[in-house]
Amino acid sequence: MSGRPEILFPLFADLTKLDGVGPKTATLFEQLHIEKPKDLLLTLPGSGIDRARKASIRDAILPGTVTVEVEIGMHVPARQKGRPYHVHVRDAQTEFRLVFFHARGDYLQKQLPTGQRRVISGKVEMFDNMAQMVHPDHMVPVSDGDSIPEFEPVYPLTQGISQKVMYRAARAALAMVPEFDEWIDPSQIKQAKWPAFRDAIHGAHAPTSLKDMAPTAPVRERLAYDEMFAHQLTLSLARASVRAKPGIASVATGKLQSKVLAAFPYTPTGAQTRAIAEIADDLGTKTRMNRLLQGDVGSGKTLVALMALLTVVEAGGQGVLMAPTEILARQHMESLEPLAEDAGIVIALLTGRDKGAERRAKLEALAAGDIHVLVGTHAVFQKDVFFKDLRLAVVDEQHRFGVSQRMELGAKGTSVDVLVMTATPIPRSLALAQYGDMDVSVLDEKPPGRKPVTTATVSTNRMDEVVGKLRNAIDERRQAYWVCPLVEESEVSDKTAAEERFKRLRAALGDGVVGLVHGQMPPADKDAAMAKFVSGETKVLVATTVIEVGVNVPNATIMVIERAEGFGLAQLHQLRGRVGRGDGASTCLLMFQDPLSETAKRRLNILRETEDGFRISEEDLEMRGAGDLIGTAQSGLPRFRIANLETQTALMAVAQSDARALLTTDPSLTSPRGQAARVLLWLMEQERAIRLISVG
Structure with a gap:
């Protein structure tokens, strides 16, 4: 398995090998992370335009894209510079006009000769009570009418790359896709009713309706699975290489x-x-x-x-x-x-x-x-x-x-x-x-003895009441955390926010009662401030989020989180978990600043409703997406082009059990299906996996 299989060479060639892609366009494609034909194949259209032929624009909901056959009428050239050029046309039921800016009259006369018939397609809208189509996307003789796709895929674009360029390049890349041997378990293919890889990739680039573009459409689902399967094969190979080195059996005596x-x-x-x-x-x-x-x-x-x-x-x-x-x-x-x-x-x-x-x-x-x-x-x-x-x-x-x-x-x-x-x-x-x-x-169960934490939301304009509540808690010998808002601009302002709050609370509650911890402090000072709080010497700890992980102070029963709407759900849940560790009834106050966005409201409500971290994490994933949840930079999360981690959990689970099953029967991927899986690993650029096989 020394190098990339020959069957894949065309898909890893230079983009300039594709129709209509020169060196300059190839550079623009890099903005979309497209560097070779294979990347283009896995960049699927995100939406589509219905260009099914209609008898008349009257049958369409305007504004909207319409494809009709028309008879070309009179040309009305621009009266002065910067004005549009008009061409009157008539379909089976009504008249409208085509509008062109910066038009060359001689070119349009040649394309649209008066008295002839053409099939045109483009966006029609009303302007001064007259229907008009500005710069039609397609204008062809009736004999070529079939060249206009009934449903046209729309690709993600970047500056300097048009739909036409993208469409042409994708078609050229599709022409390079060979027939691959099947790497998916035959029973999985049969049960899910998936097409072969080549048919799937062709189908995904040629949808006939929006239904074909849903993640659950067989052509899309198959390709998402291929990405997940390659990823899970890599992880399973890593797991196998760890397990291959002999361990020592440690048997408990109890x-x-x-x-x-x-x-x-x-x-x-x-x-x-x-x-x-x-x-x-x-x-x-x-x-x-x-x-x-x-x-x-x-x-x-x-x-x-x-x-x-x-x-x-x-x-x-x-x-x-x-x-x-x-x-x-x-x-x-x-x-x-x-x-x-x-x-x-x-x-x-x-x-x-x-x-x-x-x-x-x-x-x-x-x-x-x-x-x-x-x-x-x-x-x-x-x-x-x-x-x-x-x-x-x-x-x-x-x-x-x-x-x-x-x-x-x-x-x-x-x-x-x-x-x-x-x-x-x-x-x-x-x-x-x-x-x-x-x-x-x-x-997923709480041990007995953990008291539930009462969670409440309170607006920042009730700050004085909150401080009053803290004063009472301190009188009852309780302790509290006060978490300061995350300030976007810089570390420095995080620090200032914390110091300001510290000064104000110290003024309200008295000297020696309030401690401070923030990310800019030298570790020794941080440890000292934490130690004072743990021993109960300070009663209120003002902190940036350095306390989210692990600190255990059973006597702390109040957690105030300022500007809670700025935190992620999982983070708020972690912070809340710092209280409710002793025998006292605990409270978590989520302070927010009005007006709240819908998302922020939903986030704070979920926390009020449940203390189940798994439910919270599922909601968080749904609201924020996978990358944000673990911070994509260091997350080790794969970057999938087609598969979606948020919505295709079940598919990922199937991919994992299939990958493990294949490696159980064929650990070095030498069977016919194993060989096909190697091609998939190369196709999906899982070099790490390939190294593991060659080493293993």
Whole structure:
């Protein structure tokens, strides 16, 4: 599989090979991300114009596009420069006129000789009680009338490229499409009633009605599936290459786990029990685990992670838990330490702050196997950190950790199992697209003891009431967060917004009561301000969104989010999850500025209605689209040209199970269908997958 198959050469040739595309036009096409004929094929028309022939413009709804046969009447040249040139015409029932600006009379006389018949097509509108067609799109002799398509596809355009150029180039590209061997499972083709690839691509570029352009139209659905299938094959190959390297089986004895469960104040939820079992099964086999643990705010991920860590310790190995920031690493340490004591295991914290003799002692204990579980930040990656027998890495908050860090971590032990935890509920389609190489466990129940949070919306002109409410809460020894608005222009104004609010609240509530955290502060000051709030020394923490991930202050029962309409749904849900962690009844106040747009209203209402993070994430996806939801830049989301992640979730799930099934029976893609799938991978430019096959 050294290089691109010959059958694809024409589709990857220069655009200038296409009819009507010179070097200058080729440069313009790059604006549309079209660099080769293949890109043009996957750029489908976005709408269409009905050019079915009518007897008269009277049969049409005006203004609208009409195609009629007419008899050419009198020509009326422009009376003065800049005025239009008119040609009177008559169809079967009525008269109207054609209008041309900057026209050359001799050319029009030749095209439209008085007394002759022509088929014309273009937009007709009323002007001074007279119907007129300005610059017809088509004017042909009656004998060529069939050259006007009954339904004309309309393509996305860019400056300097017209529909005509696009249409011609697309036709030229279509002429290059060869017959491919089928890469889709025959039973899937039959059940979905899909055409072959070549027929599908021809059909998608030649719709006969708007119905043919719906994502569910067989020609479009097939092509969307091809994109998804290529993407899922790539992810499945990545998954297979991880699983191919032998792992170590860590079989639980249950000795340590039972001690923790006995001391635990609640019975685990069904979802927790299920996730613990799925992870234990993975750890117990020789195949390396690569699992995503998805849980909503407060769904009890910590217990699941600890059970996984105890499994490898019971089997004689070590585990590591990594967090994106030092504050979070400390919090994990605080919540795990008492539980580790119940189990009688040694747990230690390693961060960038550990220096000198203390650090050396920890590293020696780690290398000797005296520390069973290490909690830390990316400091655990450093060159001098050695484990005696590292078997499991639990990584908190995936989006701060790319695939490359997962691999670096894997290199620390001979074959480390990886469990990634994320508190951002991700809609199923995105989870499939982004984490298709991982197996997923979902915590979709709240453990007992988590109090629901009352969510209310309040206009910013009631600021004084809100401050009054804070004063009462402080008197009752409660704490509160105050999240400042995101300011678009620059980081600096985020900082000023937070500082202004801090000053005003300090003036209203008293000195020493209010703390401040924002993104521009040196890490040490940030940590100090957070620590004061965690210990209860400050009662109100004014912050930009740095607090959305993970901070745990059970005594905080009020969350005020200023200008909440500017935040995404998932973000608001994450912020709200910072309260409701203790025994006190908690409130989340969404402050908004009037007037609210419809979308913003809908967003705030969804939050008032539900605390279910998965439902919220589905709504968020529907309202904002996939790219915004995870921030396309670092999201690792594929850029599909035809497939739509928001609406075609089910198709993505089919593509994933088909890709995994194909690789189970044909791991090196050498069967006839496997060979066809290789061509698809080249066609969709999944070079990463091709490298994995050639290596694997």
